[in-house]
Amino acid sequence: MIGQEIWKNLKNLVEIDKALNAIVSNKKKTLELIEKDKNLIPKFELEIKNFEEKIHNQTKYLDLAQLNASSLKEAENQKRSILDKLSNSKEYKALEKELKSIELQILEQENTLESKWVELENSKKDFDLLKKQNEEKILQLKEGLTVQEQELESESQKESELIEKRKIALSVIPVEWILKYERMILKVSNPIVPVISNACSVCYYPVLRQDIAKLKQSGILLCRSCYRFLYYDPTEESELKKESF
Numbered sequence: 001m002i003g004q005e006i007w008k009n010l011k012n013l014v015e016i017d018k019a020l021n022a023i024v025s026n027k028k029k030t031l032e033l034i035e036k037d038k039n040l041i042p043k044f045e046l047e048i049k050n051f052e053e054k055i056h057n058q059t060k061y062l063d064l065a066q067l068n069a070s071s072l073k074e075a076e077n078q079k080r081s082i083l084d085k086l087s088n089s090k091e092y093k094a095l096e097k098e099l100k101s102i103e104l105q106i107l108e109q110e111n112t113l114e115s116k117w118v119e120l121e122n123s124k125k126d127f128d129l130l131k132k133q134n135e136e137k138i139l140q141l142k143e144g145l146t147v148q149e150q151e152l153e154s155e156s157q158k159e160s161e162l163i164e165k166r167k168i169a170l171s172v173i174p175v176e177w178i179l180k181y182e183r184m185i186l187k188v189s190n191p192i193v194p195v196i197s198n199a200c201s202v203c204y205y206p207v208l209r210q211d212i213a214k215l216k217q218s219g220i221l222l223c224r225s226c227y228r229f230l231y232y233d234p235t236e237e238s239e240l241k242k243e244s245f
């Protein structure tokens with residue numbers, strides 16, 4: 001059964017290569033996901049930082065406005081005490097005008113202070129919400145990253161095991177067939193296919209009677225049309241025939 005061994009070994013190689021390809025593409029996907037998630041974390045952190053800065057600026061503005069309001073009050077008090085002592089009606093009227101203007105400024109300042117204070121309170125509420133949400137997102141991303149990195153490690157582990165298996169698989173296949181296989185696998189995903197009803201089961205090109213005889217003896221032949229490896233397995237043939245009926 002030397003003939004059977006050759007195609008079985010080749011099919012084994014195909015399976016190993018398929019699994020290796022799947023691992024390579026899985027690893028690529030996982031790496032892309034890790035990259036994407038890693039980039040998201042600083043984005044959420046920056047959002048928190050920027051909002052913190054906004055609140056800081058709002059607080060600073062309010063502090064200044066309050067300072068401004070108290071110096072206006074102070075000026076008002078000062079001028080009022082002067083006003084009480086004045087007897088000259090011209091001077092009195094001028095100061096009274098000035099006082100009116102200060103009073104107006106104080107009123108305006110108070111209105112601004114009130115609206116800015118409401119703004120700050122609202123910002124603080126929004127900030128608390130954003131911070132909570134972003135911190136949750138960051139935590140989830142970090143947990144996800146741990147899982148993805150573990151996955152990557154286990155895929156790499158499987159990959160090295162398969163590479164070892166591939167070496168063993170190659171060692172039992174004649175070099176000429178390996179070279180043919182390496183060329184074929186670049187072109188098609190199924191380089192080794194069974195002969196069904198005396199024809200290649202992919203391109204349906206008929207296999208000559210003498211070739212069938214050779215196939216049964218040597219185990220493997222190239223299809224004269226699509227150049228895939230052909231093998232003959234009576235069990236597989238009868239099963240495939242059953243499936244198609």
Ligand SMILES: [Zn+2]
Pocket residue numbers: 200201202203204205223224225226227228
């Ligand atoms: Zn063919």
